[in-house]
Amino acid sequence: MAKKFTVDDMLTTMKLTDRVYVLMEAYSWDHRFPIGVIVGDTKAFVLDSGYGLAGNIREYIEKNITDKPLVCICLHGHLDHASGAILFDERYLNERDWPTLEEGLKIERRLKMMSSFALGDPDIEEFCRNHAIDCTGVTFKNVDDGDVFEDGDLKLEVIAMPGHSKGQIAVNIPSEKYCFVSDAILKRTHFDNASREDIGAYAAVVENFINRVAADTILINGHEQSYVGGYGWPLTMDLAKDLKTACEDVYNGRVEGDAVKPEFFPGQWEQRGKTFTHVVGKASLLYSERIFK
Ligand SMILES: [Zn+2]
Numbered sequence: 001m002a003k004k005f006t007v008d009d010m011l012t013t014m015k016l017t018d019r020v021y022v023l024m025e026a027y028s029w030d031h032r033f034p035i036g037v038i039v040g041d042t043k044a045f046v047l048d049s050g051y052g053l054a055g056n057i058r059e060y061i062e063k064n065i066t067d068k069p070l071v072c073i074c075l076h077g078h079l080d081h082a083s084g085a086i087l088f089d090e091r092y093l094n095e096r097d098w099p100t101l102e103e104g105l106k107i108e109r110r111l112k113m114m115s116s117f118a119l120g121d122p123d124i125e126e127f128c129r130n131h132a133i134d135c136t137g138v139t140f141k142n143v144d145d146g147d148v149f150e151d152g153d154l155k156l157e158v159i160a161m162p163g164h165s166k167g168q169i170a171v172n173i174p175s176e177k178y179c180f181v182s183d184a185i186l187k188r189t190h191f192d193n194a195s196r197e198d199i200g201a202y203a204a205v206v207e208n209f210i211n212r213v214a215a216d217t218i219l220i221n222g223h224e225q226s227y228v229g230g231y232g233w234p235l236t237m238d239l240a241k242d243l244k245t246a247c248e249d250v251y252n253g254r255v256e257g258d259a260v261k262p263e264f265f266p267g268q269w270e271q272r273g274k275t276f277t278h279v280v281g282k283a284s285l286l287y288s289e290r291i292f293k
């Protein structure tokens, strides 16, 4: 008999400090979206909001982490990060990502891509169809570089990191030595839809980030948090430095010997050109062959 999935199969929580929790939305062993829950004295901040198909994350947080009022800050507006935001009463997202929301968060679009994230598991897909959150009409307040969210001694600092999306931000929590970076700094950073100039410009964005975040900070990103997931190495600021170097290398054409990466979704190469991977230390940067034409 097929296993019947419940919300508790899809969502798990890890406590990193007294204030910092990571709620993991897991669609398969390979596709798990970490959502930060930062608990202050009078309220808690939810950083990113997942793919919106794994159940009601607000109810889950209220039951398992904190009963304080929740403020949701989406670090960018893509469907795997902003689709649970409508569940929260107070929501923030940088305005440069607002124009793509209506099309981007549509249920049909999320269900169509589901199979890639669930690695074709029919039971998970059925669960997701039954738990899909409708994001129609969701609105946000703006959040931008230099903004600070405060609650007592707790401070969350916003750093703009345009590149992966125009409105991408990181949220640094200096007192906890954790920084949530969503898709701004991944071990495998996708620039397969970006121009060479975009990739060059991103080196400066990452350099600004490195200058504003303490060197002993641990990064929690939006897809592959090996540290909290219990495998691999913690993501340190070395990853940011390696990514900056990778951007500089690709911009300057220092890409000899880079390998081709297979298609992630059908038609990807036709749409974006063949994807190559440039590796520096802990960072891989994916770029299209078309940037050199
Ligand atoms: Zn994204």
Ligand SMILES: [Zn+2]
Pocket: 078, 080, 081, 183, 222, 223
């Ligand atoms: Zn993402």
